[in-house]
Amino acid sequence: MSKSGKSFKKVEGVDPSSLPKNLEFPKVEAELQARWSTEGTYRFHENDTRPVFAVDTPPPTVSGSLHVGHIFSYTQTDILARFQRMKGKNVFYPMGWDDNGLPTERRVQNFFHIRCEANQPYEQGLDLPPILSTMTEKELEAKKLPQRNLSRKNFIEHCHKLTHEDEKLFKKLWSHIGLSVDWSLEYATIDDHSRKIAQLSFLDLHRKNELYQVEAPTLWDTDFQTAVAQAELEDREIPGAFHDIEFEVEGGGTFTIATTRPELLAACVGITTHPSDERYRSLIGKFAVSPLFGVRVPIFGSELVNPEKGTGILMVCTFGDQTDVQWWREQKLPLRQIIGRDGRLQPVNFSSPLFPSRNPEEASSNYQVIVGKTVKQAQKAIVEILQAKGALKNPPKPIQHAVKFYEKGDRPVEILTTRQWFVKLVDKKEKIIEYGSKIQWHPEFMYSRFKNWTENLSIDWCISRQRFFGVSIPVWYPLDAKGAIEYSRPLMPSQAQLPVDPMSDVPEGYQESQRGKPGGFIGESDVFDTWFTSSLTPQLGSHWEVNPERHRKLFPMDVRPQSHEIIRTWAFYTIAKAMLHEEKIPWKHIVISGWVLDPDRKKMSKSKGNVVTPSQFLDEFGADAVRYWSGLARYGVDTAFDPGIMKIGRRLAMKLFNAGKFVLAQGAIEGAITEPLDLAFLAKLKKQVEDAGRAFENFEPAQALMETEKFFWSHFTDSYLELVKGRTWGEKTSASDLAAKASAVHALRLGLSAFLRLFAPFLPYTTEEVWSYGFTAVSKSIHHATFPHAGDFDGVTAGDPAIFDAAMAAQSVINQQKTVSKVSIARPVVKAGMRANSKTIESFLPAARDVMAASKVEQIDWIKDEALSANEFRVETIEYGPEPVKT
RNA sequence: GCGAGCAUAGCUCAGCGGUAGAGCACUACCUUCACACGGUAGGGGUCACAGGUUCAAAUCCUGUUGCUCGCACCA
Numbered sequence A: 001m002s003k004s005g006k007s008f009k010k011v012e013g014v015d016p017s018s019l020p021k022n023l024e025f026p027k028v029e030a031e032l033q034a035r036w037s038t039e040g041t042y043r044f045h046e047n048d049t050r051p052v053f054a055v056d057t058p059p060p061t062v063s064g065s066l067h068v069g070h071i072f073s074y075t076q077t078d079i080l081a082r083f084q085r086m087k088g089k090n091v092f093y094p095m096g097w098d099d100n101g102l103p104t105e106r107r108v109q110n111f112f113h114i115r116c117e118a119n120q121p122y123e124q125g126l127d128l129p130p131i132l133s134t135m136t137e138k139e140l141e142a143k144k145l146p147q148r149n150l151s152r153k154n155f156i157e158h159c160h161k162l163t164h165e166d167e168k169l170f171k172k173l174w175s176h177i178g179l180s181v182d183w184s185l186e187y188a189t190i191d192d193h194s195r196k197i198a199q200l201s202f203l204d205l206h207r208k209n210e211l212y213q214v215e216a217p218t219l220w221d222t223d224f225q226t227a228v229a230q231a232e233l234e235d236r237e238i239p240g241a242f243h244d245i246e247f248e249v250e251g252g253g254t255f256t257i258a259t260t261r262p263e264l265l266a267a268c269v270g271i272t273t274h275p276s277d278e279r280y281r282s283l284i285g286k287f288a289v290s291p292l293f294g295v296r297v298p299i300f301g302s303e304l305v306n307p308e309k310g311t312g313i314l315m316v317c318t319f320g321d322q323t324d325v326q327w328w329r330e331q332k333l334p335l336r337q338i339i340g341r342d343g344r345l346q347p348v349n350f351s352s353p354l355f356p357s358r359n360p361e362e363a364s365s366n367y368q369v370i371v372g373k374t375v376k377q378a379q380k381a382i383v384e385i386l387q388a389k390g391a392l393k394n395p396p397k398p399i400q401h402a403v404k405f406y407e408k409g410d411r412p413v414e415i416l417t418t419r420q421w422f423v424k425l426v427d428k429k430e431k432i433i434e435y436g437s438k439i440q441w442h443p444e445f446m447y448s449r450f451k452n453w454t455e456n457l458s459i460d461w462c463i464s465r466q467r468f469f470g471v472s473i474p475v476w477y478p479l480d481a482k483g484a485i486e487y488s489r490p491l492m493p494s495q496a497q498l499p500v501d502p503m504s505d506v507p508e509g510y511q512e513s514q515r516g517k518p519g520g521f522i523g524e525s526d527v528f529d530t531w532f533t534s535s536l537t538p539q540l541g542s543h544w545e546v547n548p549e550r551h552r553k554l555f556p557m558d559v560r561p562q563s564h565e566i567i568r569t570w571a572f573y574t575i576a577k578a579m580l581h582e583e584k585i586p587w588k589h590i591v592i593s594g595w596v597l598d599p600d601r602k603k604m605s606k607s608k609g610n611v612v613t614p615s616q617f618l619d620e621f622g623a624d625a626v627r628y629w630s631g632l633a634r635y636g637v638d639t640a641f642d643p644g645i646m647k648i649g650r651r652l653a654m655k656l657f658n659a660g661k662f663v664l665a666q667g668a669i670e671g672a673i674t675e676p677l678d679l680a681f682l683a684k685l686k687k688q689v690e691d692a693g694r695a696f697e698n699f700e701p702a703q704a705l706m707e708t709e710k711f712f713w714s715h716f717t718d719s720y721l722e723l724v725k726g727r728t729w730g731e732k733t734s735a736s737d738l739a740a741k742a743s744a745v746h747a748l749r750l751g752l753s754a755f756l757r758l759f760a761p762f763l764p765y766t767t768e769e770v771w772s773y774g775f776t777a778v779s780k781s782i783h784h785a786t787f788p789h790a791g792d793f794d795g796v797t798a799g800d801p802a803i804f805d806a807a808m809a810a811q812s813v814i815n816q817q818k819t820v821s822k823v824s825i826a827r828p829v830v831k832a833g834m835r836a837n838s839k840t841i842e843s844f845l846p847a848a849r850d851v852m853a854a855s856k857v858e859q860i861d862w863i864k865d866e867a868l869s870a871n872e873f874r875v876e877t878i879e880y881g882p883e884p885v886k887t
Numbered sequence B: 001g002c003g004a005g006c007a008u009a010g011c012u013c014a015g016c017g018g019u020a021g022a023g024c025a026c027u028a029c030c031u032u033c034a035c036a037c038g039g040u041a042g043g044g045g046u047c048a049c050a051g052g053u054u055c056a057a058a059u060c061c062u063g064u065u066g067c068u069c070g071c072a073c074c075a
Helices: A025-039 A068-086 A102-112 A137-143 A152-177 A192-207 A262-267 A322-330 A360-368 A375-389 A426-437 A446-455 A530-534 A537-542 A548-554 A564-582 A615-621 A623-632 A643-665 A676-697 A701-723 A735-759 A764-774 A801-820 A838-855
Strands: A052-054 A090-092 A114-116 A148-150 A211-221 A233-249 A254-259 A268-273 A287-289 A296-301 A313-317 A397-406 A414-423 A440-442 A476-478 A521-523 A557-563 A587-593 A829-836 A860-864 A874-880
Touching: A025 A152, A025 A623, A025 A764, A052 A068, A052 A537, A052 A548, A052 A557, A068 A090, A068 A152, A068 A557, A068 A587, A068 A623, A068 A701, A102 A114, A102 A152, A114 A152, A148 A152, A152 A615, A152 A623, A192 A211, A192 A530, A192 A537, A192 A564, A211 A397, A233 A262, A233 A375, A254 A262, A254 A313, A262 A268, A262 A313, A262 A375, A268 A322, A313 A322, A322 A414, A426 A446, A426 A564, A440 A446, A446 A564, A530 A564, A537 A548, A537 A557, A537 A564, A557 A564, A564 A587, A615 A623, A615 A643, A623 A643, A623 A701, A623 A764, A643 A701, A643 A735, A643 A764, A676 A701, A676 A735, A676 A801, A676 A838, A701 A735, A701 A801, A701 A838, A735 A764, A801 A829, A801 A838, A801 A874, A829 A838, A838 A860
Parallel strands: A052 A090, A114 A148, A268 A296, A440 A587, A557 A587, A829 A860
Antiparallel strands: A211 A414, A233 A254, A233 A287, A233 A397, A268 A313, A287 A296, A476 A521, A829 A874
16 A cells, blocks of 8 residues: 555535436526525625736627627636636626617617607607517518607617616526626616716827817718718628710810719819820820819829729719828819718709809709719719710729728718817827737737738728717817807816716806807717727726726736627727827737637628527527537637537536536545555646646637546546446445545545536536535635646645556456457456556556456456557457346 | 638547547447446548658648638729
């Protein structure tokens, strides 16, 4: 007998009949959710001195649609948070709701069948019934019910009402999936606190001279009728056509331009061509006259023109695209804005100096055909006129081309001149990239997306939106004696006044009665881009200027989890904000989750109709199984949705539960772990525990899960558990048998405890349930127990892993022999002739008793064969006893 | 056009210098007293292709192809 190590106390076995036969997920999940909530298991302790681990949780957009992608990424974050909690950190893990912004407005419009109409009077106590809860959107459309127009205030009230309901659904799902969020830290991006922080941010940027407002060409969505930012654009391939249109040259001659936007002909302000293009060089400096409208425009040269494209000469309009804006600025061209905010062509006066037409009457009559039409309708109409007048030189040449859309919009964005607020970012791209590089990106290559995006940023951040349900831009403008708005002298609120709504609050030094009056003021009606608020999530959580001490403790946060399609928005803006406000990075790590793809590897999206809702899988496989699927995915890697993996997760949870019951049913006297096989097993487990901890520290929990699972099955349930049954079965009486049993039982318990804790971040329900059967004396909740580490094995004699390897190999070869011989595993072997090299035999012998008992082998005759490799056993002869009698 | 990622068993994926791995699926056998939501075994891959480095390459380098994605261009 080897020297004894640490002595373990006597344990009573748990009566298995007092434990459930099978793990009933719905029951266990409900019970534990209630228990964790009552006990405050996941509470953040603000005044605690332990090191903090702060999570910058993504506030989900509360648009009412839940899909598996949500579960996937949020579970991955939860796994990290749970690990850190078990490492003894004071985990700050809040949940916010991103409930303002366009998605919400759109949903509210549909849900109640309402629109916001600025001129409507407020109706006290208006509480409309939700229409969509009784019918589908299709039915609603078919019935053509009249839509109600609500005042801004009534509209916002209904937004609050619906988001509140949606938040409840989300909260239920988050609780079900077992997110270890501290629900006392719940917030919404529209609540007073968030509005205050967002407005503080605005004031701070204003103080730092990083803001400006300007009336200038900006990206405009004509459906939502609001300005949008560069980051919110996306390319879509749509059909279009080149139209060859003939222009006259003043003083004689013609040339033909090619355009995909003939409807902008009236907005033409110039003609440009490449300076070295022989075909048109002579035209530069002359003037052209547009067909149909007869407007005189300058012809100038520009290196930006590609002679290969179209006809090599083109018209500059206000505004067809970003390059037009550049030419307009450089050449100081006039502004002929013909597209209105609603995306329709607005009236134009061809007698005015702005539209100097050679023939105002003809121009007006031509324009009459398109005025009031949408861009698409106008295009069709103008092509017909051009054709009729012979100005269209060739039939339109159809092409597929990429056009910029607002990501949530249905029509291409236009560039309109409007007054907007901007944050200066283009002048500090390099610095932003540098700050981004100080953050650890997981996976690392995602940093290049951030860098790539930032390098290509060309427009400052437009933060004003002409919408309703959002955080107000906290400014007023004075009105001069004539009632004109003095934009250059915005009135700012004081910090103490925040949050303010300039539409109902009054600036200092003014009375409400002066609103809209000459010499008085008006409130800014625009709201912030939602990213302006959500780029402050770390500051929302840390309470920034509201509570500087708390801010110091929590900021920068430890980890920002998010998906990759919002690197250019959420990650980018958050990094920029932290830099602008405090010259800091917002977090030390950013973890990018992949997407959930449908089984055909297409991205799941509502429009494709391939979205899988989570609840059916939670019900079918249990939360832990769904978490297992999430936990297996590596960061940044897209994962095909696969219920098969959840099935495996459930199998793991069941196995853990059953193995746990088996182990805890064993009772044993006080004693030490002395048996070589037990010590060998623990030596292997110790290494596994260290590997798993390391993987977690490296932000690779998927690897920890994979390795732990593999080890659990192969080394614990399939082998070790079977190998020690001989020592744990039945009543033992002799001192040596009792000691051998105690050794096994204490090792089993040590092993089980480690496995439960290793799996706890992934399978919080199953592990907590099993833990409650036998380990509550260590820690009431497993989620406050220490994550397994080498110290768990202090005092346990170091074992020889080779003994375990040899035992496993021998066990396997005997099983194999029985299977090949088609005899029952339970059939005894009277005598076996086994071949192995001497080193292997030497490793095997200390475990011989256990292997022989487990495999029911009574005698082994060894043949030494040095030609065999390590742990290679061969069964030379085998002599079976009688089949065991079935009872 | 620029940049990034991926390519390994029928499927989902791990491995990332030292004899090809897991689970699922498939086949055979076993109701062995924790577990049939079990168990024991088995078949199955020239690691996309072509070069190179190395004693040794799925793994490192170069190129090619294919599939994704990001950015730019988009008259």
